[in-house]
Amino acid sequence: MSQIVTVVDYGRGNLYSISQALRHLGCEARITSDLAAIEAAERMILPGVGAFADGMEGLRARKLVGPLKAYCASGRPLLGICLGMQLLMDESEEFGTHPGLGIVPGRVTRLPQVAGYKVPHVGWSPLVPASPWKGTALADLGEKPFMYFVHSYAVAPSRPADRLAMTPYAEGEFCSVLKSANVSGCQFHPEKSAAPGLKILANFVRNLQESAR
Template sequence: MSTVVVDYGRGNLFSLSQALRVLGASHEISSDPTRIAAAERVVLPGVGAFGDGMAALTDAGLVAPLREIARRGTPMLGICLGMQLLAGRGLEFGDHLGLGIIPGIVERLPDLPGDDAMRIPNVGWREISPMSGGTDLFATLPPKPMMYFVHSYAMAPTDPACIAATIPFNGRDVCVSVRVGNVVGYQFHPEKSGAQGLELIRNFLSMTA
């Protein structure tokens, strides 16, 4: 089976499907746990709040299959909220358990007083800084690629070695990409980030179990 995009009612499925189509990637959109579990690669998109996203995954019976997919080595890509849900906990509108695939906490972006502070939510194009954890993901891109963001919360992995890319935000380097073995996360929207975003999706599609 080809790449499966997880449909749990919280994803930007149209633009992601269009991006995969442009790349010539065979894929399907599914909410069926059996089909998702049998996929060669899995993409977990998402928009919205952490707790609502986890509730939707739970209601769809997808929490256990997604954890098993990660455990057995199937390549998995989380995008935006999908990346955040990979974490152990999320602090958006309460304290919620996540998938626990990548140890860490999803917390609000750092704020600063004054007119010079970057606004929350962080919306727009940002220059990202790839780290050693994302060497293979970003190897075919320029040193400081531009990606498109829409978010107010970000993952803080327990192990800094998991961080694949960061952006500076109000005096802190904020994690915007993670990589742990077969599991990849992009806080930004590669499907909305032009040719460089498509290249990142292509690099994920080249991963094998």
């Protein structure tokens, strides 16, 4: 039986690529902004590209803020991708301070401007463990898997335990994967990160995070 993954459509994501990646893994992507479908979802991806405030506006306009919070509070698995991960935080400093969903404590901050490094950070960078990957979406990825990033901001979770992986950049590092109980997020695009990225989606679909429920 093919697994169904609910992909939240709030007008801000490359939904075609995500749905193709899920199809490749034998899953069905149910792309929706329908409240009933979100309430009934068993596994959810919150995608997104673009600016933070604009993304929150997209959620608000579709009355999705409350239902997304309720979904996460229910213990069902959610994976935020790129902007979709950033929206999980308390607030972002992108173009002024804007409140987020407040599902994971912490902020979204701009990557530091360091000589020799560009912002946006575009390209393939490695993941380094911050917490054990066993039983998470990063299980069995091998050492230092490279993923495709394109972003100017990154999450800074308040609780160190919420950091699952870090990525070195510009003489520092940022949190590239977070996991807080049933809620995960990745700053890179797994649907654009070749075989290792597909592996993350496959892990998520196979519900390795089930143990957190």
